Amino acid sequence: xxxxxxxxxxxxxxxxxxxxxxxxxxxxxxxxxxxxxxxxxxxxxxxxxxxxxxxxxxxxxxxxxxxxxxxxxxxxxxxxxxxxxxxxxxxxxxxxxxxxxxxxxxxxxxxxxxxxxxxxxxxxxxxxxxxxxxxxxxxxxxxxxxxxxxxxxxxxxxxxxxxxxxxxxxxxxxxxxxxxxxxxxxxxxxxxxxxxxxxxxxxxxxxxxxxxxxxxxxxxxxxxxxxxxxxxxxxxxxxxxxxxxxxxxxxxxxxxxxxxxxxxxxxxxxxxxxxxxxxx
Ligand SMILES: C[S@@+](CC[C@H](N)C(=O)[O-])C[C@H]1O[C@@H](n2cnc3c(N)ncnc32)[C@H](O)[C@@H]1O
Numbered sequence: 001x002x003x004x005x006x007x008x009x010x011x012x013x014x015x016x017x018x019x020x021x022x023x024x025x026x027x028x029x030x031x032x033x034x035x036x037x038x039x040x041x042x043x044x045x046x047x048x049x050x051x052x053x054x055x056x057x058x059x060x061x062x063x064x065x066x067x068x069x070x071x072x073x074x075x076x077x078x079x080x081x082x083x084x085x086x087x088x089x090x091x092x093x094x095x096x097x098x099x100x101x102x103x104x105x106x107x108x109x110x111x112x113x114x115x116x117x118x119x120x121x122x123x124x125x126x127x128x129x130x131x132x133x134x135x136x137x138x139x140x141x142x143x144x145x146x147x148x149x150x151x152x153x154x155x156x157x158x159x160x161x162x163x164x165x166x167x168x169x170x171x172x173x174x175x176x177x178x179x180x181x182x183x184x185x186x187x188x189x190x191x192x193x194x195x196x197x198x199x200x201x202x203x204x205x206x207x208x209x210x211x212x213x214x215x216x217x218x219x220x221x222x223x224x225x226x227x228x229x230x231x232x233x234x235x236x237x238x239x240x241x242x243x244x245x246x247x248x249x250x251x252x253x254x255x256x257x258x259x260x261x262x263x264x265x266x267x268x269x270x271x272x273x274x275x276x277x278x279x280x
Contacts, residue, residue, distance in 0.1 A: 059088025
């Protein structure tokens, strides 16, 4: 399948494919860097190991993996969006991580994972988007080498809130949840990881990890607003909101963010699970 076909087939993804969305993903990756590092510390990743980052996006986790495995290791990113992956690898090579490569690949297409097996198969914020999440997870588990690890981190967005509640934040949250739901996403997938590992044939995870973030609404608003803007085309297409209602919500959200900037805002939970594959 060509890269263009890969992207065309992958049309249920609710987030955008714009430079702004790529920058949002980079900023989001920086927020979760410590949480991902902690999970990678749990499984241990030796120098020289081979890794897959499934749904690698802007490549920020690939950078972390490259630092851990060193120049003798191998880090392959796959993503249905060839544009984001190509940019990621150019950036990684530019900063000296020549052991990184990218392959455009739709993980729902039923084809084998390229380059398998790997010592580490990692996926963050991927299963969330995929209605075929059990089948994809089974395929990722198949791509783990004997003695290697499968590591997944994903959101449960039930926690998103400002304290005390604000109607504008509630409406932004409603639109986000319903737009993702209409596109086949599971916005609580993080909490379901143990169940999904079992359904995918990997068994009960060896460990789990829950990370969160709280910050003043005055700064945290950027996260909520950027996700809202990113899912808005999908929300409009599925009738979750209208142009006028979305504009009114954003105006109210803006006023609230200025007025209640010091209220604590809770982000989604980032939940991790990992499993070591036994030696054959
Ligand atoms: C929210 S981003 C997360 C990116 C990265 N894993 C991170 O945590 O920074 C989800 C990524 O999964 C990719 N993706 C979505 N559906 C996919 C599929 N069917 N096959 C491969 N990649 C997919 C998207 O293109 C996007 O880059």
